[in-house]
Amino acid sequence: MDKIIIRNINEVPPLSISLQPTLWNQTGSWRYLRPIYSDEKISPCTQNCPINQNIPAWLGLVAEEKFDEALKVLINDNPMPGICGRVCHHPCESLCNRKDYDEVVSINMIERFLGDFGVGSGIAIEQQISKQEKRVAIVGSGPAGLSCAYHLARKGYEVKVFEALSELGGMLRVIPPYRLPQKVLDREISWIEGLGVEFLCNTKIDNELLGRDLSEFNAIFIATGAATEEKLGIPGEDLEGVFSGIEFLRLTNARKKVRIGRKVMVVGGGNTAIDVGRTLRRMGYKPILLYRRTKEQMPAIQEEVEEALREGVRIEYLVSPVRMVGRNGKLAKIECVRNKLISSGGGGRPKPIPIKGSNFFMDADTVILALGAYPDAGFAESQLKKVNGHYITVDGWGWTSCGAIFAGGDVTAGVGTVSGAIGSGKRAALAIDSFLKSRKLPESFNGKQIVEFRDINLDYFSHSKRAKRPQLSIKSRSRPKEVNKGVAVAAAVRESNRCFSCGLCNQCNICLMVCPDVAIFKENESLMINYDYCKGCGICAVECPRSIINLEREELWRK
Amino acid sequence: MEKVIVGNHAVAYGAMLSRVQLVAAYPISPQTTIIEELSELCASGQMKSEYIKVESEHSAMACCIGAASVGVRTFTATSAQGLALMHEELHWAAGARLPIVMVDVNRAMSPPWNMWCDQTDSLSQRDTGWLQFYCESNQEALDTIIQAYKISEEILLPSMVMLDGFILSHTYELVDIPNQETVDRFLPRFQAKYKLDIEDPHSFGGAFLPEIYFEQRYKMQGAMEEGKKVAKRVDEEFNEVFGRKYGIVEDYRCEEADLILVTSGTIASTTREVIDAYRSQGENVGMLKIKMFRPFPADEVEKVLSQAKKVAVIDRNISYGQGGIFAQEIKSALFGKGLDTSIFCYVTGLGGRDVTPEIIQDIIEYTKENDRPLKEINWMGLNK
Numbered sequence: 001m002d003k004i005i006i007r008n009i010n011e012v013p014p015l016s017i018s019l020q021p022t023l024w025n026q027t028g029s030w031r032y033l034r035p036i037y038s039d040e041k042i043s044p045c046t047q048n049c050p051i052n053q054n055i056p057a058w059l060g061l062v063a064e065e066k067f068d069e070a071l072k073v074l075i076n077d078n079p080m081p082g083i084c085g086r087v088c089h090h091p092c093e094s095l096c097n098r099k100d101y102d103e104v105v106s107i108n109m110i111e112r113f114l115g116d117f118g119v120g121s122g123i124a125i126e127q128q129i130s131k132q133e134k135r136v137a138i139v140g141s142g143p144a145g146l147s148c149a150y151h152l153a154r155k156g157y158e159v160k161v162f163e164a165l166s167e168l169g170g171m172l173r174v175i176p177p178y179r180l181p182q183k184v185l186d187r188e189i190s191w192i193e194g195l196g197v198e199f200l201c202n203t204k205i206d207n208e209l210l211g212r213d214l215s216e217f218n219a220i221f222i223a224t225g226a227a228t229e230e231k232l233g234i235p236g237e238d239l240e241g242v243f244s245g246i247e248f249l250r251l252t253n254a255r256k257k258v259r260i261g262r263k264v265m266v267v268g269g270g271n272t273a274i275d276v277g278r279t280l281r282r283m284g285y286k287p288i289l290l291y292r293r294t295k296e297q298m299p300a301i302q303e304e305v306e307e308a309l310r311e312g313v314r315i316e317y318l319v320s321p322v323r324m325v326g327r328n329g330k331l332a333k334i335e336c337v338r339n340k341l342i343s344s345g346g347g348g349r350p351k352p353i354p355i356k357g358s359n360f361f362m363d364a365d366t367v368i369l370a371l372g373a374y375p376d377a378g379f380a381e382s383q384l385k386k387v388n389g390h391y392i393t394v395d396g397w398g399w400t401s402c403g404a405i406f407a408g409g410d411v412t413a414g415v416g417t418v419s420g421a422i423g424s425g426k427r428a429a430l431a432i433d434s435f436l437k438s439r440k441l442p443e444s445f446n447g448k449q450i451v452e453f454r455d456i457n458l459d460y461f462s463h464s465k466r467a468k469r470p471q472l473s474i475k476s477r478s479r480p481k482e483v484n485k486g487v488a489v490a491a492a493v494r495e496s497n498r499c500f501s502c503g504l505c506n507q508c509n510i511c512l513m514v515c516p517d518v519a520i521f522k523e524n525e526s527l528m529i530n531y532d533y534c535k536g537c538g539i540c541a542v543e544c545p546r547s548i549i550n551l552e553r554e555e556l557w558r559k
Numbered sequence: 560m561e562k563v564i565v566g567n568h569a570v571a572y573g574a575m576l577s578r579v580q581l582v583a584a585y586p587i588s589p590q591t592t593i594i595e596e597l598s599e600l601c602a603s604g605q606m607k608s609e610y611i612k613v614e615s616e617h618s619a620m621a622c623c624i625g626a627a628s629v630g631v632r633t634f635t636a637t638s639a640q641g642l643a644l645m646h647e648e649l650h651w652a653a654g655a656r657l658p659i660v661m662v663d664v665n666r667a668m669s670p671p672w673n674m675w676c677d678q679t680d681s682l683s684q685r686d687t688g689w690l691q692f693y694c695e696s697n698q699e700a701l702d703t704i705i706q707a708y709k710i711s712e713e714i715l716l717p718s719m720v721m722l723d724g725f726i727l728s729h730t731y732e733l734v735d736i737p738n739q740e741t742v743d744r745f746l747p748r749f750q751a752k753y754k755l756d757i758e759d760p761h762s763f764g765g766a767f768l769p770e771i772y773f774e775q776r777y778k779m780q781g782a783m784e785e786g787k788k789v790a791k792r793v794d795e796e797f798n799e800v801f802g803r804k805y806g807i808v809e810d811y812r813c814e815e816a817d818l819i820l821v822t823s824g825t826i827a828s829t830t831r832e833v834i835d836a837y838r839s840q841g842e843n844v845g846m847l848k849i850k851m852f853r854p855f856p857a858d859e860v861e862k863v864l865s866q867a868k869k870v871a872v873i874d875r876n877i878s879y880g881q882g883g884i885f886a887q888e889i890k891s892a893l894f895g896k897g898l899d900t901s902i903f904c905y906v907t908g909l910g911g912r913d914v915t916p917e918i919i920q921d922i923i924e925y926t927k928e929n930d931r932p933l934k935e936i937n938w939m940g941l942n943k
Contacts, residue, residue: 006771009774009778012771012775012778014715014753014775014782015654015656015763016654016767017753017761017762017763018761018763019761
């Protein structure tokens, strides 16, 4: 660069203006804080999703109307968006940062939108090209087993799924069609079949077989679920007219006739109890649901409880049956007590305690019990460690610490949901893959920093109402008709645009626009910082609407 | 078109007719109705200008500096504390040679809280490199804004146009609002010689080391001195187009005057009445109205005041530890010219205290009674 020589006063500019380019002045040398695009941030929805789906990523693609790409991102983690978009309890929405601003993003509704879009698009699922030599056996074709099969098959493993019943899907088959149409379930199972997974129905793997027949496999994933139903343990429970909730739903879903009386009671507060109640209403009955605690404490998905009430299911709270009274071997009356709640001290749910002398009778010729279920205690009890004698003990990855045996889904403790099962299947597949390749397990999500509401720069967002899920009117509802309707494309796109994209860069380019040194640029769709000129003012970090940029001490980098 | 309007609206029309392209302003009494009127003119589309509502006067001047740096004609208005808040940027605008025009509605500095007429606010900024014009009427305010753009854009220094708070800003007077075509003939579009331009990129505002800063400042003073000539010429051109003339100073009935009062702003307007009364009594008193205060018209001042034995300077302002500011500048202009003039310095009207014809009469009488001023500062109308 030639030095500028000013020979006389006439050559002095009247104002301070550069007379040649100033790029020689690399102001990056002034920096003591360095902005970094962090990849250690995670959105609360992703963190809380039992499958850890990269939710901001696929919401962002739907917002740009790139539905193919969005679906690809989604099924990278979850092969069952059509199912989850209908039955998941959506813990993502409970922690969505938008709840502190106006209303949470309807993530579940858009997941279903992508699942249904997948049908029409004929999307192909990517598979690893190289086939692995190893074979994996999966016991159980519920959501956990299906998910594990899917992820292993994509990694090139030969997978064989053993199912004791005649139909695939496990507990997913128990969900009534007005929530989950059978064809959606069949469709998403067929995707997994399309990857070359082999399914064997009517094949129960018992304790013996677990040792012998499965020895040809390099690893086993147990996903046998929890199908042994809880009992009340009260007199008269064996009278004619007392049914199992899960059995009732299986039969009605299969369109088999169920002989029940007109005075029907349902006992329980979970999703099964609500499903039974709503199915009974569709059959023309007027069921009364008895729950021992209050409405807010019901473990069922709250939206399901609301719909049940709107449809005319009567719910009696703080009521427990204590005796079933029969006549000629058939159920005629049910004796109940009213409960009061006392705190359980340790911060758990309040306990229901019967109020002495509050006993009362109700006429009932049918009682359907939906009290929850637990896994078969006898299964593999000699080989594997158990929790409470029922659940198989596993670590966070699903490893039983017994050879190459892994487990997930309801057969392990603390799962109990569809998405929980799918997540456990995915984690087990990753663990099995590492185990078979004698590699270290991949990093978990726990190390990442959750982006909180206070980290969001609200200057860049205006208030907007959450999209309402279209529904059938109460009058139009019947057993086979889906209550929740699919959302229109425009509404899905609009709703996706409400996502803050916490911790995930969506190329809004605000950092690039506000940098006073013009030191941020784009290369191959990625935002980059030119550290020769970045003075570390931090404006990009403060302005980033989604808190992606961290400011770190420069001296640590210079070393 | 003739209309009876308040001073603040005359200012708004002046800015509109000057085809201002950006207004960035923050409200403060007694200026607020200027920017309110401008906002309505912009909203209705009558005025084709960007309007930025800023959160402070500092931001207002920052916006004007930014916009002027891109070659845009800018305007803002303020008073007292608002002007003071802009102080560092006033130095900036001048040093950056940006032809911003700003109206300052003269208002007292606080505390104590006082919204009324006082010139200390604008005069406190006399060292910043801005041209300063003091107006006597609503018509003059409107006309001076148009002239100021022409002067500033030629010499590349910003201008401040003053009107008396409440006395002009909120008072109705008959104003001849020129039509746009006539103003366009007089004031061409702003063609910035130096500006931020992606076709010809430069960096502005960088360091000038001691080796050349001194020379850049020398050039600024040169521009100010040039400004005196340009202002006189522009005033004449204005007269040719609009038929109104003000001059950078005005001598009123100074022929054979024994005593000349030096005034500015609306005090000049009141003083005319008093002068006429004295003259009708056969007394030879006159008035020198100072319109342009920066650059200071020393030659014109000397020319007029050298005629009289006594000069009474009326200051509606004060520089603490010295005295009235016009008085200091007058003394400086007359020093070393071999004159025997007695200069009487009067401070009055601070904080909106009414400057009545009676007070001006007292000033004249006091000056007549004494050969030499008895005190450095005479506080007229002080309630003891």
